[in-house]
Amino acid sequence: MTINCKGQLIDLSTPKVMGILNITPNSFFDGGKYKNDDELLERVDKMCNEGADFIDVGAYSSKPNAEFVSEEEEIERIIPVMNLLQKHFPGIPLSIDTFRAGVAKICIENGAAIINDISAGILDDKMLETIAELQVPYIMMHMKGTPQTMQTLTQYEDMIKEMLFYFSERIAVARSHGINDLIVDPGFGFAKTLEQNYELMQKLELFQMLELPLLVGISRKSMIHKALEINAEMALNGTTFLNTIALTKGAKILRVHDVKEAVECVRLYNKLNQ
Template identity: 75%
Template sequence: MTINCKGRLIDLSIPKIMGILNVTPNSFFDGGKYNDESELLTQVGKMLSDGATFIDIGAYSSRPSAEFVSEEEELDRIIPAVQLILKHFPDALLSIDTFRSEVAKACIENGAAIINDISAGNLDESMFDVIAKYKVPYIMMHMRGTPQTMQSMTNYEDIVKEMLFYFSEKVNKARSLGISDLIIDPGFGFAKTLDQNYEVLRKTELFQLLELPLLVGISRKSMIYKSLNSSAKEALNGTTVLNTIALTKGAGILRVHDVKEAVECVQLWSKINL
């Protein structure tokens, strides 16, 4: 499977790494660390040299019960970061973590390559139109509600079956608008209990029925550290274990805080599978 990023075909049959860059003061793991320009550029340079294919920039924390951020504030945070990164790393493929169409539009016009939408268009009905107009790859994640309400919306009869139906509807809508480059994200930690997260991971290979690239974002999440009675800071080993499992179940992109370790997962997985 391939996706077209600014005229570059990216082959996801060999899994790729997406490095996380939060330009927020309140992200669950690295909030506030990269608000200084030099620190931001140092981190981007490190992730790229460690082997990241994509850098995913977020300016609105989507952790459970995260504070609301206005569209203006999100733009004020993210546009300077996009411009700064592409000035120093013009070949970088930037993914924008936003559910707002105006933020997506502004970032694409400033050189972003991918839009990563936690709501798959549910929180902004104009998002699909923006993606169709600019013809960029679109990551559609499964979530119910909003970051403020999602953890109260975990009642499923058959979670994976319902997720497959959710994605099927989203794919049909996207295709009807001429959107070709689609990526599926199961949304670990979003409107799911700890046990539901592991059920989804256990059955992740079923998402291959959609015949689309699969992104898995498990990095340092509470499904790891709550299971181990530890913390996000102590969750790298658990992240590596679950990333490896995700690779065996068809993940084409791993979205991570720790790029070097994820690249090593892919390298060792490749020894067995390629």
């Protein structure tokens, strides 16, 4: 189970950790946190030193009811950061969190290695052909609607069955375009209620039937802090617990704000499974 990141084969049979770098002013946990280049570089240096295998860069907040950002503004936010990271951290594979083909293309041309798409190609009908042309690993997430509407679209007759059908259809379309390296993300918090998020975690192992690497992103999300009646700043312990559960159910990539703790989860999980 490997993916090709700019010629580097990365083996996902051992779980990996993806550090989050939000360069938006409005992300739910770390929006607007970095005021200048030095603060950005310090953050990425810390994640790399703590053992991050990938850095996921996002310039468009996908939190519920997030305000719309134009493609031009998204590019203006992300390209200077891409260039900065390429200069100072040339060895770390960069993932770009975008649902827009134009943003994906320009970021790959500027050195990114992976595209992480919350819409699995649905919000931009050029995305899959762009990924096929670029031949980079592609993370496809489950979501209904848009970030602005998704929390009104939580009605399912059988959520897990519908999600598996969704992924089967999106995988078939991606394969028909010639995309080789696919990763699936069940989309915790996207078009799902608190109870549905825990049903998804409870049945997460069922997504192994897709026979693709599974990415889990639950870091400090409301499914943790609402359940514990705390805030996102206090949700690290809950995040670590659920990341551990996700590893036991087949997760191959943990997407997190707190790299050190996630890396420790992976190391202990690997120790148990030697």
